[in-house]
Amino acid sequence: MLDLRFKPINSRNVEDVCALHRAAYLDDHFSSKFNDQLLSKYYLHLSDLNDGLCFISYSGTQAVGFVIAGKSLNNKVKEFVRLNRIAICFVILRNPSFIIPKIKSLFTRFSKSKWKSTADLRVLSIAVSPQFQGEGVGKSLLAHLESELKHLDTKLYGLSVKKSNIGAQEFYEKRGFIYEAGDKNSLYYVKELI
Numbered sequence: 001m002l003d004l005r006f007k008p009i010n011s012r013n014v015e016d017v018c019a020l021h022r023a024a025y026l027d028d029h030f031s032s033k034f035n036d037q038l039l040s041k042y043y044l045h046l047s048d049l050n051d052g053l054c055f056i057s058y059s060g061t062q063a064v065g066f067v068i069a070g071k072s073l074n075n076k077v078k079e080f081v082r083l084n085r086i087a088i089c090f091v092i093l094r095n096p097s098f099i100i101p102k103i104k105s106l107f108t109r110f111s112k113s114k115w116k117s118t119a120d121l122r123v124l125s126i127a128v129s130p131q132f133q134g135e136g137v138g139k140s141l142l143a144h145l146e147s148e149l150k151h152l153d154t155k156l157y158g159l160s161v162k163k164s165n166i167g168a169q170e171f172y173e174k175r176g177f178i179y180e181a182g183d184k185n186s187l188y189y190v191k192e193l194i
């Protein structure tokens with residue numbers, strides 16, 4: 001098992017977060033299409049106000065993984081999109097395969113019948129450097145997050161995962177997450193903290 005140190009995400013380490021993001025996430029993630037400046041703005045925006053729940057882990061000086069979690073993260077994402085709408089429009093125009101999914105997500109956002117998870121605190125992103133995957137880093141990231149959540153007296157937290165991301169689903173199920181619901185593209189999981 002690696003000896004890991006955890007640090008809150010901030011302007012000093014956000015470049016390491018972006019490098020991990022680019023290495024770990026597949027190209028079908030919309031945020032993978034952001035340029036370096038927009039991606040670091042995105043992670044700094046999300047980590048703001050969520051101190052302690054958005055952190056990066058290091059083994060020595062090597063960044064090995066990160067987690068973005070918190071309450072009201074959907075609102076933080078919406079706020080980021082609002083504040084950076086011109087840059088986001090350019091990303092969509094440069095990547096036309098995202099035009100239809102983004103229009104559809106606009107419609108579901110305003111739909112009253114949209115399903116809502118019972119967990120208001122969620123993990124938006126967790127990633128481990130491909131070089132270090134399978135060595136217990138993901139497990140340690142979740143364990144560190146859960147120890148922080150217990151301080152906050154959180155009993156339940158959740159996340160969503162793409163249906164196509166079978167590896168991550170197996171990872172979450174092994175870490176005690178339970179399937180809550182699913183839609184065309186994603187599965188929603190929750191975990192009770194005891």
Ligand SMILES: CC(C)(COP(=O)(O)OP(=O)(O)OC[C@H]1O[C@@H](n2cnc3c(N)ncnc32)[C@H](O)[C@@H]1OP(=O)(O)O)[C@@H](O)C(=O)NCCC(=O)NCCS
Nearest residue numbers: 024126127128133134135136137138139161167168170171
């Ligand atoms: C998903 C991810 C965070 C897991 O991190 P990791 O450091 O590789 O996982 P760990 O080594 O801590 O594995 C913990 C357990 O999950 C299992 N596991 C991890 N990845 C797995 C996979 N792809 N398939 C099956 N099981 C897996 C491990 O076998 C291990 O099981 P054990 O507890 O019985 O030993 C990492 O693979 C990753 O960054 N993936 C790309 C980004 C991503 O998809 N993030 C999730 C977005 S929803």
